[in-house]
Amino acid sequence: MINKILKKRILIPDRVSELTIHAPHIARNARPGNFVVLRLTPTGERIPLTIADRDPDNGTIVIVYLVLGKSTALLDTFQEGDIILDLCGPLGRPTEISRQGQVVCVGGGTGIAAMHHIAKGNYEAGNSVVSVIGARSRDLLLFKPELEKISSKVLISTDDGSLGHKGFVTQVLEMFLKENPGTREVVAVGPVPMMKAVAKVTSAFEVKTVVSLNSIMVDGVGMCGACRVSVAGETRFACVDGPEFDASQVDFDELMNRLNAFRSQEELSMKLFKKSNVK
Amino acid sequence: MTKKKKAKISPRVKMPMQDPAKRGRNFTEVALGYEREMAVNEARRCLQCKKDTCRNGCPVEVDCKSFIRLVAEENFDQAFRVIKDTNSLPAICGRVCPQENQCEGTCKLRPTGHPIAIGRLERFVADNFYARNSCEQETGFLECVMPDDNLKVAAFGSGPSSLTLAGFLAARGVKVTIFEALHQPGGVLTYGIPEFRLPKSVVQREVESLEHLGVEFKCNFVGGMSITMEELFSQGCKAVFIGVGAGLPRFLSLPGENLVGVYSANEYLTRVNLMHGYKFPEYDTPVPKGKRVTVFGGGNVAMDAARTAYRLGASSVKVVYRRTKGEMPVRREELEHALDEGIELEILASPLSFHGDEAGSLQKVLLQKMELGEADQSGRRRPVPLKGQELELETDLAIIAVGTGANRVLTQTTPGLKLNKWGNIEVNPSTGETNMPMVFAGGDIVTGAATVVEAMGAGRTAAREILKRLK
Numbered sequence: 001m002i003n004k005i006l007k008k009r010i011l012i013p014d015r016v017s018e019l020t021i022h023a024p025h026i027a028r029n030a031r032p033g034n035f036v037v038l039r040l041t042p043t044g045e046r047i048p049l050t051i052a053d054r055d056p057d058n059g060t061i062v063i064v065y066l067v068l069g070k071s072t073a074l075l076d077t078f079q080e081g082d083i084i085l086d087l088c089g090p091l092g093r094p095t096e097i098s099r100q101g102q103v104v105c106v107g108g109g110t111g112i113a114a115m116h117h118i119a120k121g122n123y124e125a126g127n128s129v130v131s132v133i134g135a136r137s138r139d140l141l142l143f144k145p146e147l148e149k150i151s152s153k154v155l156i157s158t159d160d161g162s163l164g165h166k167g168f169v170t171q172v173l174e175m176f177l178k179e180n181p182g183t184r185e186v187v188a189v190g191p192v193p194m195m196k197a198v199a200k201v202t203s204a205f206e207v208k209t210v211v212s213l214n215s216i217m218v219d220g221v222g223m224c225g226a227c228r229v230s231v232a233g234e235t236r237f238a239c240v241d242g243p244e245f246d247a248s249q250v251d252f253d254e255l256m257n258r259l260n261a262f263r264s265q266e267e268l269s270m271k272l273f274k275k276s277n278v279k
Numbered sequence: 280m281t282k283k284k285k286a287k288i289s290p291r292v293k294m295p296m297q298d299p300a301k302r303g304r305n306f307t308e309v310a311l312g313y314e315r316e317m318a319v320n321e322a323r324r325c326l327q328c329k330k331d332t333c334r335n336g337c338p339v340e341v342d343c344k345s346f347i348r349l350v351a352e353e354n355f356d357q358a359f360r361v362i363k364d365t366n367s368l369p370a371i372c373g374r375v376c377p378q379e380n381q382c383e384g385t386c387k388l389r390p391t392g393h394p395i396a397i398g399r400l401e402r403f404v405a406d407n408f409y410a411r412n413s414c415e416q417e418t419g420f421l422e423c424v425m426p427d428d429n430l431k432v433a434a435f436g437s438g439p440s441s442l443t444l445a446g447f448l449a450a451r452g453v454k455v456t457i458f459e460a461l462h463q464p465g466g467v468l469t470y471g472i473p474e475f476r477l478p479k480s481v482v483q484r485e486v487e488s489l490e491h492l493g494v495e496f497k498c499n500f501v502g503g504m505s506i507t508m509e510e511l512f513s514q515g516c517k518a519v520f521i522g523v524g525a526g527l528p529r530f531l532s533l534p535g536e537n538l539v540g541v542y543s544a545n546e547y548l549t550r551v552n553l554m555h556g557y558k559f560p561e562y563d564t565p566v567p568k569g570k571r572v573t574v575f576g577g578g579n580v581a582m583d584a585a586r587t588a589y590r591l592g593a594s595s596v597k598v599v600y601r602r603t604k605g606e607m608p609v610r611r612e613e614l615e616h617a618l619d620e621g622i623e624l625e626i627l628a629s630p631l632s633f634h635g636d637e638a639g640s641l642q643k644v645l646l647q648k649m650e651l652g653e654a655d656q657s658g659r660r661r662p663v664p665l666k667g668q669e670l671e672l673e674t675d676l677a678i679i680a681v682g683t684g685a686n687r688v689l690t691q692t693t694p695g696l697k698l699n700k701w702g703n704i705e706v707n708p709s710t711g712e713t714n715m716p717m718v719f720a721g722g723d724i725v726t727g728a729a730t731v732v733e734a735m736g737a738g739r740t741a742a743r744e745i746l747k748r749l750k
Contacts, residue, residue, distance in 0.1 A: 025505050039462055045554065045563035046462075070563060086462040088499035218554065218564070221460045221501055221688050223470070223526035224546035228537060235530055235537065240688055254537055257639035261539040265565035272560055 003084040006060060011142055016066050016110055017076060018052070023087055024059030026051075031094030032121030033212065033244055036063065037220040039086040040074050047071045048217045048239070050114035050189075051090060052143075061089075064113030064142065070269040077277070091220045092243045095187070095210070099126045104176065104183055104207075105151075106132045106198055108169055108190025112142040114212060115189040122187075123150035130155065132176065134169035134194075138162040170197040177205045184208060188247065192256050199247035209247035213238045215255060216262070230254050291393045292321040296616075303589050303620035306474045306557065310374070318403040322350035325395050328387050333397060336385035338736030339366045339443070343382050343397050350400055359408040362401060367446025367489070368439060368735065370481045371468060373402025376732045377610050426454035426493035430749050432518045433458065433511045435502030435689055438466020439731045440522035440722030442489060443738030444745075449492040451746055458500040460688075463553060466524055468731070470553040471545070473583050475590070476613070479552070503692030508718065518717045518745045521704060522738060525723035527684040531575065535633030536679075540641025542567065544576070544584045544680035551587055569676020572596045573644055575630055576680035577607035582617045584678045589620060596622050597672065601629040601649050601662040627651070628670060629662065633677060641677055646670040683728050690724075703727055711741030719745060 007020035026036060035050045053062035065072050078084070095118050103122045107115030112133050119129045129150055134157040135141040141156065141163065148154050156164025157172045165172050169190075177183055186209040188198040195211040202209040215227040215238040222240035229238055230251035236242065295311040296302075302309050313321065331344035342361050349358035362369045378384070378398035386394035430453045434441035437459040445455040463469050465482045486496065500506055502523060511519055528543035530536055547566070550556040556566030572588040574581050577600035589596045598617075600607055603626050607614060618624075628646040635641050648668035651660035685702040697705045697714035704713055704720040711719040721737025723729055 025500070029504060029507070043555070043558075043562045086499050088460065088462070088501060088505070090504055091501065218546060218549055219461060219470075221526075222686055223528070224549050225528040225530065225543035226546045228530070230537060235532070254639075257539060258537065260639075261567075262565045265559065269560050269563055269565075 001083065003087045005078055005080055005082050005084070008078075008080050011064070012140055014067065014076070015140075016064060016142065018062060018064045018113070019075075019078075020060050020062050021084060021087065022059055023061050023089075024056075026087070026089045027054045027056045027059050027061050030054045030061060030090035032097065032117040033092060033095030034090035035092050035220075035243065036061070036087055036089030037091060037217065038075075038084050038088070040071065040078070041085060044074070044085070045071055046086075046218055046220065048091070048214075048220055050117070050212070050243075052113040052117050053120070054117075064110060066110040069266045070273040073270065073273055073277075088220065092239060093241070095121060095244055097121050097125045097127075100184060102128045102130065102152075102180075102183065102185075104130045104132060104173070104186045106169055106173055106186060106188040106190070107143075108134050108188075108194040109136075109140070110142065111188075111190030111194070111212075112147075115187065116143045116146055118187050118189070118212075119147060120150055128152045130176065132157075132169050132173050134158065134172070134190075136160065168197070169194065170201050173198060174201045177202065177207065181205075185210070186247075187212075187244075192252055192259065195247065195250075196252035199250070199252070203248055210244045211247040211250060212243045213245060213250070213255060214243070214259075216259060229258075288388060288391050288393060289324060291324065291396045292317045292399075294396070294399055299616075299619040299621075302475065303586075304592075306590055308478050309475050309616055312406055313399055313403040315407075318350055318400055318407075319353055321396050322347045322400055324388070324393075325351065326387055332385040332387065333382040333395075336381040336383075338381070338732045339372075339739050341366050341372075341382070341401070343395075346404065347395060347397065347400060350404060355404055355407050358404045362404060365739070366401075366735070367443045368485050368731075369401050369405035371439070371477060371485060372732055372735070373398050373400075373405055374477050374481070375468075375472060377730055379611060381732065425452070427452050428454050429515075430454055431456070431514075431516045432520065432745060432749075433516045434520040434522055436460075436466055436521070436523035436722075436724075437464035437486075437496060437498075438522055438524050438722060438734060439468060440734040440738035440741075441466075441520060442485065443735040444520050444522065444721070444742040445489050445494045446492070447739055447742035448746060449489060449494045453746070453749065454493060454495075456495045456497060458502055458506060459496060459498045460501040461553065462498050464496050464498065466522075467526075470549045471580070471583070473548065473552055473587050475586065476583065501688060503689040508693055508715075512717075517749055518719060520711075520738070520741055520745070521689060521713070521718065521720040521724060522722045522734070523686050523689050523724050524734075525683045525703075525728045526686040528679070529682045529684055530679055531630060531681065533630055533632055535635060535641075538633055538635040538641045539639055540567065540569075540635070540675055541633055541677045541679065544574075544580045544678050545683065547584055547678050548580070548587065551591070557591055566591065567676050568592055569674070570594050571672075571674050572676045572678065573625075573672055573674040574598045574678045574680055576600065576682070577602070577609060578680065578682070579609050579613055581678075581680035582609050582613050582622070584680050585622045586617050586620060588676065588678065589622060593676070597625045597674075598622060599625045599628050599630065599646060599672075601627065602651065602659065603627060606659050625670075625672070627662065629664070631669065641675055643671055643673050644677055646672060683723075685724055685727070701727060709740070710744040711737060712744065717748070
């Protein structure tokens with residue numbers, strides 16, 4: 001049945017899970033970089049989530065979510081066999097992948113899941129993938145085994161030093177770029193402050209850098225303009241012009257500000273949800 | 280006609296309205312519709328002219344003269360069938376068409392200032408009919424036609440052009456599937472036009488009546504992404520219609536435009552209409568609630584946004600327009616409704632920049648005062664800045680309603696489709712066919728932003744041509 005959750009894998013209890021969903025038409029046409037918009041109930045909102053993987057033969061896609069607000073908290077109550085009311089996609093422009101040797105893929109937090117699909121696309125296109133991933137501690141590090149399969153190297157950082165370098169992904173990235181001056185492309189997916197920091201690091205090395213933006217969206221098909229970002233001083237829509245943009249041109253501060261636009265309503269929604277969902 | 284005869288003509292029957300003082304704060308429909316007796320009296324004013332110019336004024340060529348005669352004879356069901364012969368969406372058209380420029384604009388009684396209220400009569404007939412149930416009553420045909428599965432046609436987008444196309448084809452036995460990107464059908468009728476002007480139940484009813492005819496709606500399918508043109512033809516589709524509209528909102532390219540508190544009318548109206556944001560937190564989608572709201576633009580969408588903001592509790596709503604009231608493209612009736620409800624106009628003014636507080640939230644907008652100069656190519660007098668005259672407006676919510684452009688999702692993912700310099704699809708105007716064989720297009724994606732009924736006219740043109748080719 002369409003939009004049925006076939007498999008649920010808890011990656012970090014109560015925080016991050018992975019769903020494998022039956023959606024043949026999305027699986028058939030999805031490419032790395034694409035996302036879906038989903039809605040869970042008739043009174044629900046539309047939220048965008050990146051496609052972390054796809055299997056066109058089995059007609060499935062994989063999404064990974066972080067419990068952040070009401071909608072993701074509600075999604076977390078869904079189990080195998082449940083149906084997603086509305087699932088729309090694939091959306092957004094796919095990542096531009098060309099065969100060019102080596103690509104450095106940087107992922108932070110839940111962004112590692114989205115980065116995984118891009119890394120896999122590069123691997124399948126014949127590029128050598130260097131994955132640079134970071135999280136607060138080793139238990140929060142996603143997709144490490146999956147990335148190890150397709151990467152020539154997986155470099156790790158944790159805030160608490162429980163695995164790999166103690167510190168941020170950007171520090172690991174900087175070290176790597178110093179040691180590998182021929183690096184031609186970096187792709188980064190993660191929290192906005194991380195992507196902003198990556199852009200700052202790579203600009204010193206003059207490496208082409210692409211970031212995938214997670215702006216607020218309503219329709220996801222270029223109709224509302226909620227997701228607009230300033231890129232090279234021009235207004236662009238993350239849903240149809242992106243979600244990937246040249247990192248050196250993105251106004252990250254404006255993006256952070258716009259992501260906070262509905263903060264107080266989101267908190268209220270979450271509070272009411274917790275109250276009604278007490279078991 | 281002699282002067283004496285003219286004097287005899289009675290004024291058009293007034294439309295009952297919700298009281299402005301009340302309606303400005305609720306989302307219930309403003310115009311309440313004719314009662315039976317009012318409709319009959321209004322229909323009896325019709326001169327039944329030999330040459331029915333009213334029909335020519337209608338993009339879908341409703342046989343106004345006949346249906347009005349039938350209303351005068353109190354044969355409402357037959358009147359419905361006459362309308363439904365050419366118009367798939369009468370309850371919608373009766374509400375949102377700019378009748379004053381179309382059927383009523385060409386009515387012989389127009390010079391008297393009291394043309395026949397054709398739109399109101401159409402609405403009455405449709406509402407009266409839909410108040411009951413049964414296949415025949417839903418569709419206007421004596422028997423429901425069984426669609427032929429070998430005659431498959433697909434349409435992208437479920438707005439007025441595709442709905443019209445589907446109604447026309449399905450009634451003639453063609454199996455139509457409509458793909459809609461959003462989770463609910465109707466396009467602009469659903470996400471754009473507010474409840475108080477077009478209740479969603481009316482749209483829903485029109486959609487259901489098409490479903491009774493065998494039209495299939497597939498929501499959450501994005502043309503060119505979830506399903507491509509190629510896939511459709513390889514699945515046995517005989518023709519594809521593109522009716523994806525002009526949803527891409529235009530912005531002003533001014534400093535501060537991306538501050539929190541500045542919205543496109545599309546986003547604002549989508550949050551309210553499609554997502555029911557006005558019922559937050561019962562519904563999950565929040566909507567910005569401004570106290571002092573400014574809306575930029577002078578069309579129907581600007582007025583819809585302004586009236587919505589007022590209903591959501593704004594203390595003042597100003598519509599900023601760079602020409603004067605007389606040049607506003609909004610329907611006169613809607614402008615009057617808005618003014619009655621308390622919307623204010625700030626005419627001869629154009630935005631210069633938006634300013635926010637330290638947290639990045641909108642606080643005020645700077646306007647440039649204008650005057651009218653010479654006429655430009657559009658025939659309207661061009662607004663010219665009045666040097667040194669600027670105006671500051673305190674505002675915490677700005678809504679930009681200065682038009683929309685072509686939605687690019689489908690056109691970008693369908694290589695080979697011929698577009699014009701604005702990104703709209705080029706078609707043969709007499710058939711609706713694009714440069715790709717058996718691929719048709721119509722509505723705003725072809726013409727740029729226009730009216731609901733013009734889009735319907737395009738859907739009808741394409742449907743006629745498709746039928747000709749199929750049979």
